[in-house]
Amino acid sequence: MQQPLDILKKYWNHDKFRSPQDEIIKSVLEGKDTFALMPTGGGKSVCFQVPALIQPGICLVVSPLIALMKDQVQNLQKKDIKAMALTGSLSVDEISNLLDNCRFGNYKFLYLSPERLEADWIVERIKELDINLVAIDEAHCVSQWGHDFRPAYLKISKLKKELSNVPFIALTASATKRVQEDIVKQLALKEPQVFKKSFARENIAYMVFECEDKLHRLQQMFTKNPGPAIIYVRNRRACHEVSRQLQSLGFTATYYHGGLKGKEKEANMQGWLKGNIQVMVATNAFGMGIDKPDVKTVTHIQLPENIESYYQEAGRAGRNGQKSFAVVLVSPGDVPAAKSQFLDALPDKVFLKQVYLKLNAFLQIAYGEGMEEVFSFNFNDFCHKYNFPAVKAYNALQFLDRQGVLTLSREFSEKVVMQFLIPSREVVRYTSLNPADEEAILAILRNYTGIFDAETTINIRLITTKAKISEADLMQLLKRMEGQGIIGLRASGNDGAIVFNEVREDEHTINRISKFLEQQNTLKVSQLESVLHYIADTTHCKSRFILEYFDEETTTDCGICSYCISKNKVQLSPLETATAILELLKEKALSSRSIEQQLGLTSKDTVFALQLLLDSKRIILNDHNEYILK
The missing domain is CATH 3.40.50.300 (P-loop containing nucleotide triphosphate hydrolases)
Structure with a gap:
């Protein structure tokens, strides 16, 4: 078996681990449940990626952040490590195909969101994989006292029962002692090895x-x-x-x-x-x-x-x-602005219900329907139509997202609708004359059989994956085919998309999740108070x-x-400050900003001293808004 340092050198080109990465990796390789609290920049991903690469099988990584999942998958792929992520609005068939690839394609990492674990059939398929490790990233989300609590994380303890012989590692960059204890409890970790790196950043x-x-x-x-x-x-x-x-x-x-x-x-x-x-x-x-x-x-x-x-x-x-x-x-003005932005914009149960009901009306979802449907969503149009304050409405949607009711994408998405305008035999002739385009065209034909008869919305990500080409190359091909009269094409941008993860149930949905809303609002008030204390x-x-x-x-x-720095700095009294200002003004006229810079004063001390000198008529302002001796 390869040693951890060999893997580190091979894929990361480093000669040694940072403390306590090596100890965490040793714990995982010994099959122990592990909890790692490592501040930002501490190298958390190495702690589960290295042991996963050493052992046969695949590592399951649960993460709430789509952008981070994509980034890690891309970085692994650049190292020629097989990894994939179940992100975006994938159909059941698409997910099933990807899981088949994981099972038979020698993949080493499968990334997914905690919401995916709410589907029993996905859990059953995961059990078929040769899982060597389960990594829970951003683990503070599992705690109701964490700053981004997501109830879907609570489902991981169910997975723990199903994979009882597989070690679990929980990783987070920021968690108070209360949150740390809650993570261990909620994930049902068995006598975990706990590693904490100091939050101190001495530089x-x-x-x-x-x-x-x-x-x-x-x-x-x-x-x-x-x-x-x-x-x-x-x-x-x-x-x-x-x-x-x-x-x-x-x-x-x-x-x-x-x-x-x-x-x-x-x-x-x-x-x-x-x-x-x-x-x-x-x-x-x-x-x-x-x-x-x-x-x-x-x-x-x-x-x-x-x-x-x-x-x-x-x-x-x-x-x-x-x-x-x-x-x-x-x-x-920053303190009242922060209170207005973060506290006044917190949605209560009444407002949350309003947003949820109007969202269903906006997207024309009937009661008992909507599950696993994907909708293009223009947030500005939604707020304008129902006269919702934008920040408060967005907070409500984010809460619904964190609760797993829906998935709100704020990434730019391009909706592509197309139809072949020439007979299928002519399409075959075109591909024979343009062999470089064949894979992409065949991928479209295989997945959208009715595309000759009607305009069809195609999944860009699916086609690029099947044809092994980039999104830019695919769009270039489609536009070229449109210019040649082979296809009709409509591509439009949307500022977001919404996937409903459960059917519309109005009162039942809101009543089920409102207890978490009240608790999180209380937590957010406390957290902002800590920020205000920090600056004051x-x-x-x-x-x-x-x-x-x-x-x-x-x-x-x-x-x-x-x-x-201020403690060690010699503090001038107001009289000493005023005297120093008078000495400066003997040389030339100066603005308050120049005086502040040259004497290394705070804005408050500068203004106070200048006011004393103005009141005592020792200085005056000239036409250029500069101070001069009187």
């Missing part, structure tokens, strides 16, 4: 700065530290706006959010990953599976929703071990604050966060 300086002009502070930061940077914002409009503003200041910047087409996402991401672009402005859609080691600065210019998410996003800085910065920029606390080390939030005891300040 990250956690900073909180109050500032009126955030763009100016960003300009200062990226000029002083010109390395790769991420700015997290809360919405798509801010992505474009901040990126454009940074470009106007001479920085290379781009953006990333869930509303971009796949090609644009990839182009923007690659430009940043390759170092051609300094700043990525993004929503939280960006980051999963992104491992760029030299990120110098991660900045939040709007408050995060909870410490768990903040820690994961901030943790994308400094993975190369070099000093880096995790910064929150706060202005006076001026008496504790920021790094220690985060460690203590995750129940990690420490008695040592980090020495590099904004609190530690």
Whole structure:
């Protein structure tokens, strides 16, 4: 049997494991249930991928994040490791075919969402596979006290009974002690080996700065530290706006959010990953599976929703071990804005029921129907038609998604409708003259027998998989055939799609899940209060604050966060500050911003001192909004 280090060298080109990866892998190979708490950047995927590759059979990976599943599958395939994911709106036949491939095709990894385990027939098919390990990623989702609780995860304990001789490994990057204990209980792990890596990131300086002009502070930061940077914002409009503003200041910047087409996402991401672009402005859609080691600065210019998410996003800085910065920029309006966005937008049971009923009406789903149907969905049209507040409605839909009632896709999808306009014998003649196109055309003909008689919606992913070509090549072929009059083609973009995972049952559906809604709303209030405490606390080390939030005891300040720096800095009294300002103004007229920069003051201290000098008539403002001696 190959050794773990041999596998690591062969596929990852590393000479040694990071602690405690080797201990976790040893536990799994010994057939023990294992719990691994490893902060962002700790290399969790290696902990289940290495032992799965050593042993015969296939590893089942349960993950709630489609983007992360796709990313991991692509990375494994690049290493010539056979892996697949059951993602998207696949039919029963398509899933069955893929599971057959897993069983007979020597696959090493099968990724699926926890919702797939709610189908008994899928569980039965999984039992037929030679499973060597079950990995539960983002395991905090199994706990009702976790920040993204999904009831579908509770079904995994049923799988544990069915695969009683198979070791299970639960992995998460952020979980309090209460959540850790709940994960072990809910997954029914048997005397698990528990491994916890410290949440301490000694090379990250956690900073909180109050500032009126955030763009100016960003300009200062990226000029002083010109390395790769991420700015997290809360919405798509801010992505474009901040990126454009940074470009106007001479920085290379781009953006990333869930509303971009796949090609644009990839182009923007690659430009940043390759170092051609300094700043990525993004929503939280960006980051999963992104491992760029030299990120110098991660900045939040709007408050995060909870410490768990903040820690994961901030943790994308400094993975190369070099000093880096995790910064929150706060202005006076941010706290009420956060409360409005996160708390006022929490749906209650009445609103949730409204959204659910109107959604069924919008998509014309009759009572008792809708299960496993896929619907194109324009979220903006939906909100406009029923006069729903967008954020609150989206939160309601996300809750329905997490509860497994439906699956909401925010990825750009292209609906392709086509029909052959020439007889089948002419299509055969065309393929004989164009052998490079044969596989794709045959895949379409085999899967859509009525495509000569009527317009037919085709599944792009299915055809590209069958024909072993890229989506871009397939679309190019279809457009070429359309231009030659061989097919009629309609391709339209939709900003989302919805798959209903159960039949419409109105009151019964809402009553069943509303208890979780109340509990999660209470949790979200508590989590936001922790964020507000983090930014407002001026008496504790920021790094220690985060460690203590995750129940990690420490008695040592980090020495590099904004609190530690301010504590060690000699504080000027208002009178001393005013005196220093007067000395500066003897040289030339200065703006308040220039005074603040030159003296290294906070905005608050600068404004206070300037007001004292104005009130005492020692200085005045000139026509250029600069201060001069009177």
